Amino acid sequence: MSEPENKVTRRGVLAGAAAGGAALAAGAAKAEGDPLITEVQPWAQGLGEGVDATPYGLPIEYESDVIRRNVEWLTADTISSINFTPIHALDGTITPQGCAFERHHSGAIELKKEDYRLMINGLVDRPLVFTYADLERFPRENHVYFCECAANTGMEWAGAQLNGAQFTHGMIHNMEYSGVSLRTLLNEAGLGAAGDLADKWVFVEGADASSNGRSIPMEKALDDVLVAFKANGEALRMEHGYPVRLVVPGWEGNMWVKWLRRIEVTDAPVESREETSKYTDVLADGTARKWTWVMDAKSVITSPSPQMPIPHGPGPMVITGMAWSGHGRITRVDVSKDGGKTWETARLGTQGDSKALTRFYLDIEWDGSEMFLQSRAMDETGYVQPTKTQLREVRGLNSIYHNNCIQTWWVKENGEAENVEVS
Numbered sequence: 049m050s051e052p053e054n055k056v057t058r059r060g061v062l063a064g065a066a067a068g069g070a071a072l073a074a075g076a077a078k079a080e081g082d083p084l085i086t087e088v089q090p091w092a093q094g095l096g097e098g099v100d101a102t103p104y105g106l107p108i109e110y111e112s113d114v115i116r117r118n119v120e121w122l123t124a125d126t127i128s129s130i131n132f133t134p135i136h137a138l139d140g141t142i143t144p145q146g147c148a149f150e151r152h153h154s155g156a157i158e159l160k161k162e163d164y165r166l167m168i169n170g171l172v173d174r175p176l177v178f179t180y181a182d183l184e185r186f187p188r189e190n191h192v193y194f195c196e197c198a199a200n201t202g203m204e205w206a207g208a209q210l211n212g213a214q215f216t217h218g219m220i221h222n223m224e225y226s227g228v229s230l231r232t233l234l235n236e237a238g239l240g241a242a243g244d245l246a247d248k249w250v251f252v253e254g255a256d257a258s259s260n261g262r263s264i265p266m267e268k269a270l271d272d273v274l275v276a277f278k279a280n281g282e283a284l285r286m287e288h289g290y291p292v293r294l295v296v297p298g299w300e301g302n303m304w305v306k307w308l309r310r311i312e313v314t315d316a317p318v319e320s321r322e323e324t325s326k327y328t329d330v331l332a333d334g335t336a337r338k339w340t341w342v343m344d345a346k347s348v349i350t351s352p353s354p355q356m357p358i359p360h361g362p363g364p365m366v367i368t369g370m371a372w373s374g375h376g377r378i379t380r381v382d383v384s385k386d387g388g389k390t391w392e393t394a395r396l397g398t399q400g401d402s403k404a405l406t407r408f409y410l411d412i413e414w415d416g417s418e419m420f421l422q423s424r425a426m427d428e429t430g431y432v433q434p435t436k437t438q439l440r441e442v443r444g445l446n447s448i449y450h451n452n453c454i455q456t457w458w459v460k461e462n463g464e465a466e467n468v469e470v471s
């Protein structure tokens with residue numbers, strides 16, 4: 049095991065606090081001498097805010113650290129950049145839009161519904177242009193899906209680098225989308241002109257300056273792709289593609305075109321920037337893996353983690369995290385406390401939907417000793433999340449994208465955690 053230098057100086061302080069707390073059962077505070085129990089508190093002595101105070105609510109100020117964050121040195125500016133979902137502080141599976149990671153190539157644009165147009169052209173019987181109001185008249189569907197940028201965990205290929213689940217794994221969000229299936233719209237335009245659909249593609253692009261064009265094989269386009277206008281029940285936020293984005297379940301986030309403006313049926317992939325020089329994986333011999341659309345099964349422990357140290361001493365505690373697979377449902381998640389030597393099967397908090405986040409928990413009696421925490425996801429295809437070593441063996445060290453390896457947190461006796469690698 050490679051153990052980085054322990055820079056922590058709070059060990060003694062926390063250990064002292066832990067000793068005091070250990071005598072209590074979890075959740076059993078004492079009433080005696082606790083003014084919060086024995087005295088009427090200010091919030092019970094007056095009136096609260098009226099219902100007109102907050103027409104649209106934000107989280108209470110005490111949660112102000114649960115926010116998207118970026119890593120300044122990662123990109124040259126904030127326009128073509130990325131920020132990260134505070135996954136360490138969330139629970140359940142749904143990501144609120146207000147803290148869901150953003151990835152823009154030319155900034156988030158403001159596009160009114162009235163100015164919105166979606167064109168379908170190319171090898172179709174009737175090229176069409178839809179307004180936003182037109183889209184609302186087609187039969188609608190609701191589905192929960194994760195969206196993961198292919199670059200998620202990309203900084204970790206060469207070694208443990210970023211100290212926090214938010215930064216190592218936060219290029220992901222999971223929302224309930226409402227919209228129209230792409231199949232419905234393609235059929236409206238008519239695919240007769242396309243002939244044999246087996247070798248056809250759609251090229252999708254956005255209304256922003258980058259356009260972020262991507263080619264999608266027709267088989268996927270007719271399967272589960274959604275033209276979505278609502279997320280978690282409300283309109284898409286500007287930064288997620290208002291008023292309309294593409295949802296490409298299980299496939300890399302780059303294909304989820306925001307501010308969707310055109311869908312062209314083609315007889316070949318376009319080979320755009322985003323699918324050639326970017327979002328491909330250069331292997332050890334210099335050749336590149338291409339068309340790596342599906343995001344393989346992956347998981348991460350969100351708490352404890354570097355931003356979520358254990359705040360108490362030995363005794364009952366909850367280990368939790370999330371798992372997902374672009375191939376379907378998560379069927380099992382195992383957790384190791386000893387860097388992968390032994391494993392316990394975690395409890396799934398939700399029986400995960402296909403291509404959506406699954407929450408897992410392992411409820412343990414912590415003995416106060418250090419742990420090398422890992423989680424390992426399995427999906428319905430039988431695929432098992434690989435170790436970093438296994439992934440490097442097949443993919444080499446040139447890659448940025450598609451790193452779905454097992455993550456290790458070194459949890460120390462004082463409860464603090466650090467991003468490390470075990471071998």
Ligand SMILES: Nc1nc2c(c(=O)[nH]1)N[C@H]1C(S)=C(S)[C@@H](COP(=O)(O)O)O[C@H]1N2
Nearest residue numbers: 149150151152153197254260288301302306
């Ligand atoms: N039009 C457009 N669509 C886009 C992008 C973009 O820059 N412009 N970025 C892509 C990338 S790389 C990702 S990972 C996802 C991120 O979606 P989000 O910003 O809603 O998290 O959007 C994709 N769709």
Ligand SMILES: [Mo]
Nearest residue numbers: 197198301302
């Ligand atoms: Mo991305």
